[in-house]
Amino acid sequence: MRVLHCIPTMGGGGAERQLACLAGAWTRRGLEVHVALCEGGPNLERLRSSSAVVHRIPRRSNYDPGIAVGLVRRIRAVKPDIVQTWIPQMDVIGGIAALWTGVPFVVSERSSQAQYPGGWKDRLRCAIGRRAARIVANSEGGRAYWISQGKGAGSIAVIRNGIPFEEIDRSPEDVPGSPGVLPEEELIVYAGRLSREKNLWNLVEAVRLVLGARPKARAILFGEGSQRAGLEEAAQRNGFGDRLQLRGYTDGIWGILKRADVFVSVSTHEGNPNAVLEAAACRCPVLLSDIPAHRELLDAESAVFVPPSSVSGIAEGIEGVLEHAEEAKRKAEIAYSRMLRYSIGSAAEAYLSLYGDVLDAARAPRGGRK
Numbered sequence: 174m175r176v177l178h179c180i181p182t183m184g185g186g187g188a189e190r191q192l193a194c195l196a197g198a199w200t201r202r203g204l205e206v207h208v209a210l211c212e213g214g215p216n217l218e219r220l221r222s223s224s225a226v227v228h229r230i231p232r233r234s235n236y237d238p239g240i241a242v243g244l245v246r247r248i249r250a251v252k253p254d255i256v257q258t259w260i261p262q263m264d265v266i267g268g269i270a271a272l273w274t275g276v277p278f279v280v281s282e283r284s285s286q287a288q289y290p291g292g293w294k295d296r297l298r299c300a301i302g303r304r305a306a307r308i309v310a311n312s313e314g315g316r317a318y319w320i321s322q323g324k325g326a327g328s329i330a331v332i333r334n335g336i337p338f339e340e341i342d343r344s345p346e347d348v349p350g351s352p353g354v355l356p357e358e359e360l361i362v363y364a365g366r367l368s369r370e371k372n373l374w375n376l377v378e379a380v381r382l383v384l385g386a387r388p389k390a391r392a393i394l395f396g397e398g399s400q401r402a403g404l405e406e407a408a409q410r411n412g413f414g415d416r417l418q419l420r421g422y423t424d425g426i427w428g429i430l431k432r433a434d435v436f437v438s439v440s441t442h443e444g445n446p447n448a449v450l451e452a453a454a455c456r457c458p459v460l461l462s463d464i465p466a467h468r469e470l471l472d473a474e475s476a477v478f479v480p481p482s483s484v485s486g487i488a489e490g491i492e493g494v495l496e497h498a499e500e501a502k503r504k505a506e507i508a509y510s511r512m513l514r515y516s517i518g519s520a521a522e523a524y525l526s527l528y529g530d531v532l533d534a535a536r537a538p539r540g541g542r543k
Contacts, residue, residue: 175252176199176205181262182210182211182212183217183220184215184216184422189216191334195517197224199223200223202522206224207226207227207251207253208228209243210227211240215422226251228247244267245274248271254277255278256276256279257309258278258279264302268301278306279305282311282315283315285318286321289318299319299322302319303323308328309332311331311333311445312333313465314466333445333515334515335517336515336516338513346431348360359387359391359435360392361390362395364394364426364430365395366396367399367404368399371398372440373394373404377394380392387492391416391417394419431455433452434458434494435459439460440467442466449467450470454512456509458476459471459475459477460476461477471508475507476504476508
């Protein structure tokens with residue numbers, strides 16, 4: 174079986190990371206994996222190491238019609254059995270290219286309804302997605318969104334993100350960069366996109382309260398995104414020096430999470446967040462916003478939940494984790510046990526089963542007659 178994945182870049186986000194991890198698992202299981210992209214990024218090296226075939230599609234801008242032309246040409250050259258699209262831009266352009274060439278396609282839903290305000294871009298994506306062979310959501314929230322948009326429930330699958338446990342287990346505890354983190358310091362970590370839905374302004378304000386109350390606390394935020402410049406400026410004028418840092422994307426996040434005293438995610442909405450899964454897989458205590466996507470993964474026995482709209486509530490939650498370290502470690506062990514079902518291998522197998530169903534449906538005579 175041959176599958177062509179269409180994704181704008183291999184940047185530092187969760188979708189890109191998940192595709193790069195899955196590609197290796199798929200090729201080891203005999204799937205011929207091709208990836209069409211416009212630009213590289215931090216996850217490109219991991220993707221190339223998987224033996225996937227990478228195809229570069231030139232573009233002058235996100236709205237360059239040449240992207241669609243390039244994808245049509247690539248589909249005709251590769252002759253995939255299935256096209257899968259990742260990230261809304263490619264859900265539209267890749268979906269159009271698949272429809273034009275008559276190849277069944279699968280749309281990846283990485284978020285939930287709150288991500289989509291309902292503008293013309295969202296409506297166009299939904300119109301194309303309704304013609305997809307399958308929607309693959311990574312959360313129940315994503316599934317509910319597509320049902321609300323008129324996609325039949327039988328054409329929507331939920332496949333949770335996979336966790337690369339073997340790689341995580343091999344990663345030593347380490348916080349690279351200067352200045353280093355001292356053994357006695359309490360390390361607060363965030364990792365993910367620096368974008369609106371991550372609620373980072375509230376997080377930074379909450380962290381400032383924590384740092385003011387706990388002299389041994391230090392916070393590091395890792396990631397890239399549209400809000401980086403503003404957040405960096407806020408961090409630099411906070412008065413805490415290097416105790417509050419913004420760093421870019423890092424490949425060494427697992428070693429950092431193994432050292433961290435708490436991982437924080439206070440998003441207003443999510444799909445199935447890789448960073449939370451991987452923090453729990455590293456046995457790092459997690460503090461999460463009380464939203465459905467987080468509650469799908471963990472509960473009060475395995476995580477601390479806080480209201481995302483309350484700066485003081487977030488700060489109190491972080492302080493509580495740091496103050497009650499043994500209780501936090503107990504919850505972290507429970508969270509780790511809950512994550513064991515979400516391996517990269519199990520996710521890869523679920524996708525292979527779905528691809529088989531898509532091909533069976535595509536080959537069946539119309540009307541169900543044989």
